[in-house]
Amino acid sequence: MRRFLMVQFLVGIMVGTIVLQAKAFDPPDSVPPTMDSASQGERASLRRLSESITWVRRAIVAMRLERYRDETSLNLLMKLAKDPSWQVRCYAIRSLARCGESVPEDFFALEQEPRVVRAILRHRYTYDVTRLARGMKVLVRSNQLNDKILACELGVVSGDEKLFELAKETTKTVILRMGRIEAGALSPRLAYLTGQKDMRKHYRWHDWVLKSGRRFAVHARYSLGTTTQDLAPSLLATLPSDRFIALEDYLATLGKRKLDLAIVLDCTASMAQELAQAQGGIDDMMMFVSDVVADLRIAIIGYRDRQDEFKTKAWDFTSSLETARKQLWQLTAEGGGDNPEAVQDALELAYTKLSWRKDSDKTLVLVGDAPPHVGRGTSCINMAKRAHDIAELLTHVIQAAGKDVKHFPEIAEAGGGQCVTLEDGDSLIAQITGLTLGDAFEEEFQEFFRVYLELCR
Secondary structure, eight states: OHHHHHHHHHHHHTSSOOOOOOOOOOOOSSOOOOGGGSOHHHHHHHHHHHTOSSHHHHHHHHHHGGGOOSHHHHHHHHHHTTOSSHHHHHHHHHHHHHTTOOOOTTTTTTOOOHHHHHHHHHTTOOOOHHHHHHHHHHHHTOSOHHHHHHHHHHHHTSOOHHHHHHHHHHHHHHHHHOOHHHHHHHHHHHHHHHOOOOOOOHHHHHHHHHHHGGGOOOOOOOSOOSSGGGSOOOHHHHSOHHHHHHHHHHHHHHTTOEEEEEEEEEOSGGGHHHHHHHHHHHHHHHHHHHTTSSEEEEEEEEEOOTTSSOSEEEEEEEOOHHHHHHHHTTOOOOOOOSSOBSHHHHHHHHHHHSOOOTTSEEEEEEEESSOBOTTOHHHHHHHHHHHHHHHOEEEEEEEOTTOOOTTHHHHHHHTEEEEEEOOTTOOHHHHHHHHHHOGGGHHHHHHHHHHHHHHHO
16 A cells, blocks of 8 residues: 555656756855865775665765765766665755755656655755645555655645645644554654654653644754855765775675674663664664665564563564564563663573574674663673673673663673763664674764665655
């Protein structure tokens, strides 16, 4: 049904013409480099990446090209804006807009993917309202809330009063119809639409709509400022040439990796926000990482405390996105009370009971805000060290926002990994993605994945 409705959207927008016009930006204070000034090694690297069969590598080229301002880089960006992958087209549109580039009026005349249309509108290009209205109406009639919210995102940046009002009313419908599972996935997008904080819980969104009454509002939010000075350069665009070439080499290594990833989550009440982030973003992460590595499997372990409904709840490795999502959504954030939690039980289960492959790269990410029980911290550290020394299994630890958890840094150090603390506004899934893929390029992968969430979710 979802595929049929998407096809209907495509048919709807193909009737009519696009009017596309880049908004002019003020010139930067300094003159950006040209492709001719790039090293021979970088130009060869860009060529190889742009010809890769993997969309992620071609999208990285689009972000890198924000560095340059000349006909060669523009032509390559224009080519990427016609790429067979809709994700690459979104990245290319973003880079074209951030560079302040104009495009011919009919350049996107054959664009048929609604998420690319969303990127066009969000980056301050214009789009034919008649065609947009046809496509929006198809999405609004869908029984899938994800289709409806996409219609809302299109309508608020359409520049058309009627479509804006349709988006406003449809946003209400989405909020009032969504349950716990839908809220985890849709909440960040609703926060972007309404200007509210990311509440994650469906009942909190319901209460807010009912209390807001006539004051309910949605907002047109764009991905660009008004001048190029408003746009901080992308990290990928500012990398030194030798580091960018090294990134290409690392991507080639990742493309051959078999990855087993175990996510071990504290599921006590204080972790409700982090659990909701993981539940809402695991599908994004799996789809993204599976396009970077050769073979991905994910295992999920939830843990609470001794007196709770369960100490641990675990699911072995699966390569199925749908299976992993169903498993993750069976977890809820409840219980706890006292400070220590069943960290040792969860880690012991993960290290000894999961079906880790001998020939895989093995990574465990522990997410929590409370230490192991008294007397169990040393055991956790020793287990992480044995797993690293014997099985080459990396253990990373993510502490909840504002937390400095006893034994967590030592567990990560013993496991050959990192211990990081979420800052306010950080994406847990982006952190897991960066730790899983990053090694020497953690920040670069986090940035790329944050843009992925902005453009492609």
